[in-house]
Amino acid sequence: MADCVAYSELIKCCISKRAIEEGKLVHKHLVSNGNKPKSFLLSMLVNMYVKFNLLGEAEKLFDKMPERNVVAWTTMISAYSNAKISHKALEFLILMLREGVSPNMYTFSSVLRACDGMLSLRQVHCGLFKYGLESDVFVRSALIDVYAKWGELDNALAVFEEFVTGDLVVWNSIIGAFAQNSDSDEALNLFKRMKRAGFAAEQATLTSTLRAVTGLSLLELGRQVHVHVLKYDQDLILNNALLDMYCKCGGLDDARLFFSQMKERDVISWSTMIIGLAQNGFSREALDLFEMMKQTGTKPNYITMVGVLFACSHAGLLEEGQYYFESMKKLFGVDPGREHYGCMIDLLGRAGKIDDAVRLLHEMNCEPDAVTWRTLLGACKIHKNADIAIYAAKQILKLEPDDVGTYILLSNIYENSQRWEDATSLRKTMRERGLKKEPGCSWIEVDKRIHAFIFRDMSHPQIDDIIRELNQLVLKLRGVGYVPDTNFILQDLEGEQKEDSLQYHSEKLTIVYGLMSLPRASIIRIKKNLRICGDCHLFAKLVAKTEKRIIVIRDQVRYHHFQDGTCSCGDYW
């Protein structure tokens, strides 16, 4: 008996000290002793091999065990689940049931993570009622996570609401579920509910909350969360989320400052800052930061290289981009993927090398998706290449038959090339499918409230004042040479090219509202659901100059910083 205790202490010691060779010795000693070792000691050895990442050794030992209890089975299932060998984890659950061993909450919380689809998830979910485990908090947080992983938020919420939870991790799971599935509103609602229920937010809560804040671009709310983050200033994941929040909410100065003061930075911190700079139009700074990152010895990963190439493509740095693209495999071991090809297609296309862009697209080692084709289409818009534009648009519609913007763009091209029949048939298809263009919508945060302006929607309480101000401003700008730019034939505008409707694009209303309601010194930060049009871009540049304001607009893809008559994108978007 004393032997048993000694062995178990020895194994624990090996695990905690990560002493692999000593562990193997203990194993050898235990089985060569002549006596049959107790099964719980063998289970511990299986666990030891799992902890050492020696899955093969664990399997060998497990197979030889004369009797296997729930702990042994669960250890193996957990190991397969962590190693993402889902089918083995699920297979082992079935085998243990066949051997008459009852799974417990440990088993279920492991096997749930291995569910590779809704079918297996449903079956396992039903199975746990049989053992009365549906109220265990570990099982419930696993259920919420896995439903969220498959995008089944209704099911995740149903699990959450099934019992009143007194467990912080269950709260974190449900908040994270919505934050990760870009339902930021619901994530913030749950966060408020959690606070009302008397729970204190800690690292994981704040990280998910920041992600939700980022999704809604609520800079001021983000600053308030920052205050709570200070308590955990050594938490790198949380700091990275905060950094991303500042980058994505247009608080680039805050981001730069925060990044410079971070005591510890990993590849995600660097990537976040590089991408943040690139998205905000500061490509040179992004690339300089990339050089610094390499000097610190942090190895760039797939996502870092997306950011680097993204910076090149935003600034039109063709040679630099090509250099990074061609050398990243050799230098950092990163194989180019769809996103990297996308940046290169953008770079070549914008530089007017449309044929090279098409060639690269066909050379890709993975299938081009709608985003890839849309990148090519964007280049065609700039260089007015109607033939390739039609080709790209058709490819997009094959992959996304409901993409309204592409339909409208394609029909505009047909009309412009006087292919009336093609245009008419396309419009007909759209009508039949009931497709309508999503209206432009821009919003701004004033006094902790969101003020949204939707194209043709006049429901804002101060809309009359805003329109009066806008008309005056346009008159003033015309005085300094502003001519509304209606020449955007290759854009997916629908009957909005006319000057009068152009004047009431949602971002213009929002800019004016910002001028009216924010203090003179503050930056006007605006978000928009679609791409900014050429005329609004010009308008914003002139307003920034004449009104001496900084305007930051985040459109669907990137940021525009307008200051003193210019934009950080260099009119290149």
Place this chain on the structure above:
DNA sequence: ATAGGGTTAG
């Protein structure tokens, strides 16, 4: 003896 939540792109 076996189990849990959070960060960069798309």
